[in-house]
Amino acid sequence: MTTKPRVLQIGPLAGSPSAQERLQASYTPLELWKQEDKAAFIAREAQDVRVVVTTASFGCPADVINALPKLEAICSWGVGYDSIDVEAAHARKVLVSNTPDVLTDCVADLAWGLMLGVSRRIAQGDRYVREGSWGQVHGAFPLGVRVSGKKLGIVGLGRIGEAIARRGTGFDMDVRYHSRRQRNDTDYGYEASLESLAAWADYLVIATVGGPSTRHLINAPVLDALGPQGIIVNIARGSVIDEAAMVEALSSGKLGGAGLDVFEHEPKVPDALKKMDSVVLLPHVGSATLETREAMAGMLFDNLASFFADGKVITPV
Numbered sequence: 001m002t003t004k005p006r007v008l009q010i011g012p013l014a015g016s017p018s019a020q021e022r023l024q025a026s027y028t029p030l031e032l033w034k035q036e037d038k039a040a041f042i043a044r045e046a047q048d049v050r051v052v053v054t055t056a057s058f059g060c061p062a063d064v065i066n067a068l069p070k071l072e073a074i075c076s077w078g079v080g081y082d083s084i085d086v087e088a089a090h091a092r093k094v095l096v097s098n099t100p101d102v103l104t105d106c107v108a109d110l111a112w113g114l115m116l117g118v119s120r121r122i123a124q125g126d127r128y129v130r131e132g133s134w135g136q137v138h139g140a141f142p143l144g145v146r147v148s149g150k151k152l153g154i155v156g157l158g159r160i161g162e163a164i165a166r167r168g169t170g171f172d173m174d175v176r177y178h179s180r181r182q183r184n185d186t187d188y189g190y191e192a193s194l195e196s197l198a199a200w201a202d203y204l205v206i207a208t209v210g211g212p213s214t215r216h217l218i219n220a221p222v223l224d225a226l227g228p229q230g231i232i233v234n235i236a237r238g239s240v241i242d243e244a245a246m247v248e249a250l251s252s253g254k255l256g257g258a259g260l261d262v263f264e265h266e267p268k269v270p271d272a273l274k275k276m277d278s279v280v281l282l283p284h285v286g287s288a289t290l291e292t293r294e295a296m297a298g299m300l301f302d303n304l305a306s307f308f309a310d311g312k313v314i315t316p317v
């Protein structure tokens with residue numbers, strides 16, 4: 001009988017219906033999140049472990065990486081790796097893998113759901129019908145804002161940003177983007193400054209990586225430039241927007257609206273946002289469809305199998 005390889009699992013694979021079962025079927029996961037004294041558990045049980053299994057939300061900090069002398073790979077479920085200390089991993093030649101591409105379409109679809117939801121007051125209208133206000137309240141339901149034909153600014157024209165842009169052309173929108181560098185393989189207009197993109201755009205959609213390099217990239221001056229008719233959508237990471245500045249801009253009418261799937265201190269959401277009809281709030285569900293979550297699990301297991309077969313991962317970071 002062959003023994004199942006032992007892997008250190010940082011957090012549960014709760015986002016895919018079958019992933020935890022599949023992990024247990026082929027591997028022996030050491031469940032770190034269940035341990036009271038994690039450092040002692042690692043020192044006692046995980047000194048021979050070659051692989052860490054984690055997710056974008058649980059990540060893997062440097063102290064865990066450095067407490068595992070035999071570590072060779074960190075395989076993560078999710079495309080974002082801002083929660084993994086990739087520098088510490090690479091310093092020890094530890095491979096890191098994520099799950100790119102398979103979630104791109106669903107996250108882009110959700111960004112569009114947020115754009116439409118805020119502009120056409122979809123969540124507000126749903127509340128209005130459910131609470132019995134339709135036909136009872138004097139005056140009509142407030143008017144929304146036209147989406148088709150408007151100006152779409154994308155911050156971070158990567159895989160997801162580009163999928164959002166592509167959908168924009170189907171809505172007859174003019175699309176421009178800001179990234180650290182102009183891309184020479186796309187015809188979308190490039191704005192070298194974030195503020196000039198925001199000043200031009202009706203919709204500013206955030207699709208960059210998270211982490212220190214993009215922390216508070218969207219600050220008060222950028223929000224001011226987007227202006228009282230402007231709508232911001234964030235499906236990237238909450239850290240990219242200065243959340244306090246955004247709440248202030250929305251409260252004072254300096255910013256028109258916001259569609260948010262991610263927040264600075266998840267699962268905490270500022271109470272002020274919950275009271276505003278100009279915002280739509282979602283609980284970090286960009287990739288949360290059955291098909292995509294299964295595909296992400298598939299990619300995680302392909303990376304694990306590849307590592308244990310020949311020491312390589314398929315989608316390295």
Ligand SMILES: NC(=O)c1ccc[n+]([C@@H]2O[C@H](COP(=O)([O-])OP(=O)(O)OC[C@H]3O[C@@H](n4cnc5c(N)ncnc54)[C@H](O)[C@@H]3O)[C@@H](O)[C@H]2O)c1
Pocket residue numbers: 079080081100101103107155156157158159160161178179180207208209210213214217235236237261262284285286287288
């Ligand atoms: N809401 C969700 O559930 C959800 C789901 C999947 C991914 N995400 C987030 O979306 C991010 C993007 O995913 P992707 O697959 O498109 O990644 P990607 O690497 O293809 O794209 C990231 C883009 O950000 C750009 N970028 C990096 N630093 C920048 C900066 N300082 N200024 C402007 N642009 C910058 C890069 O050039 C790149 O174009 C992930 O890192 C993740 O954090 C969120």
Ligand SMILES: O=C(O)[C@H](O)COP(=O)(O)O
Pocket residue numbers: 015055056057058077078079080081103284286287
């Ligand atoms: O980066 C990602 O892929 C998404 O944010 C989904 O991962 P999470 O739900 O674990 O953050």
